[in-house]
Amino acid sequence: MLTVNNPILNGFYPDPSICAVGKDFYLVTSTFAYFPGIPVFHSRDLKNWKQIGHVLDRTSQLPLAGCGHSQGIYAPTIRYYDGTFYVITTNVSGGGNFYVTAEDPAGPWSDPVWLGDDAPGIDPSLFFDEDGACYYVGTRPNPDGVRYNGDWEIWVQRLDLEQGCLTGESVKIWKGAMNGVIWPEGPHLYRKDGYYYLMIAEGGTGPDHSVTVARSREIFGPYEGNPDNPILTHRHLGKNYPVTYVGHGDLAEDAAGNWYMVMLASRPQQGYTMMGRETFLARVVWEDGWPVVNPGIGKLEEQVTIPLEESRFEPADTVFHFWRDRLPMEFVTLRNSAEEMCSLAERQGWLRLRLRRETLRDAADPSYVGVRQRHFCWQAAALLDFTAQQEEEAAGLALVQSDRYNLRFEKVRNERGTACIHIRRCEDGVDQKIAAAEVPDGVCVLRIVCRGLEADLYFEQNGVKHCMAQGVDLRPLSTEIAGGFTGCTVGMYASAEGADSSSFADFGWFSYEGL
Structure with missing residues (x-):
């Protein structure tokens, strides 16, 4: 068993x-x-x-x-x-x-x-x-x-x-x-x-x-x-x-x-669902010509005992490098194929995202490559090589529930031409800057650490970690507030924020793991 x-x-x-x-x-x-x-x-x-x-x-x-x-x-x-x-x-x-x-x-x-x-x-x-x-x-x-x-x-x-x-x-x-x-x-x-x-x-x-x-x-x-x-x-x-x-x-x-049944279900935290609807399993027996689900229990169980022998696969990757000619299967984009917005060949070992006009706040195909959030507590990080050429340009990490509800942790430049980190949250289509700080230019690591319904965001460079924000409220990205049929994804993105641009952002690796 x-x-x-x-x-x-x-x-x-x-x-x-x-x-x-x-x-x-x-x-x-x-x-x-x-x-x-x-x-x-x-x-x-x-x-x-x-x-x-x-x-x-x-x-x-x-x-x-x-x-x-x-x-x-x-x-x-x-x-x-x-x-x-x-x-x-x-x-x-x-x-x-x-x-x-x-x-x-x-x-x-x-x-x-x-x-x-x-x-x-x-x-x-x-x-x-x-x-x-x-x-x-x-x-x-x-x-x-x-x-x-x-x-x-x-x-x-x-x-x-x-x-x-x-x-x-x-x-x-x-x-x-x-x-x-x-x-x-x-x-x-x-x-x-x-x-x-x-x-x-x-x-x-x-x-x-x-x-x-x-x-x-x-x-x-x-x-x-x-x-x-x-x-x-x-x-x-x-x-x-x-x-x-x-x-x-x-x-x-x-x-x-x-016999077995698979079905969807959700796991709210304190009444808020971040991962959308997930896939569950139940046992089924037949009694008097009808199926009975999890007999004697009648609801989904946290653990199900079934009469099969275990057959394992290699553990899933938690750190993704970009040496191959295709993105790993875990990655998804929005509304269009990755080939339209990125390259794995222009800089060997790096994922290059082109800064397009489209943003994560548009029902369009922005330069975004992400994975599904799969844990209550998790962290995601990426190695970013990007210098904004115009004030509108941005690249970094994003947590996406929809084009109307998302959180962006982005590297930009301010009106003085200085590199900055902005943390922006789009809530019901209204975009708001919730934190900002000037940072040294150059290659950096951006990291989001999520514990339940809050997140801490870090900027790392030359082995030194700086906390950009603590306790960022993620509840606006829940199904209960944002609505819709999807859960959150987290990933890498770049945008020229409605402007024409020939710029790009390079990502050396991306990681996602449960905590």
């Missing part, structure tokens, strides 16, 4: 979908406005996970220009059938629902097959029946007219993979378990013991989130709800329970016939 710690993916990894192929498990999550889109993780024990690639790693697959921070890619589903992997998802910022395929889940993945206006709504999933027929299942607004916010329904239709289009009749199959249900979404179909099982999320991805299930002898219904619905929720545990927003699950069966 193996003990698994929850969450299994720390940080902003929401809307998980999983599939099992032999003894291997593959998992994908939403990415919204971040590029590359949809990370792919591999595990053999559900405890140790290694990222092996991204599904959407080409701009031709992922048009994100101008999309909002919580728009872009929603709720992917990964499935495997007859030697091919499929991922289906929604780009809510343009194009709608589409799927891509690959023979190897590490990639390369195909260009999108767009399903167009025939596939309204979001959160698509695929189901392959025993005869090989493929079905699309999704959620859409009530076609008879939306009567209230969240008045949606689950529907299914045959998908012709050879033609790349839906075919036959579109059938509403379920509205959800609760009376007056809102946001029935994240649907998945499974077949077991002569039944088709439909599992969905409902209640909205907040405190009332839940997982419910229905079944039918026929794929097009009628579906009967589980009398014990919801099969998983934390909405009854109170606002101060350490794990909240539980829902949006997917099921997988291992090679020995054991």
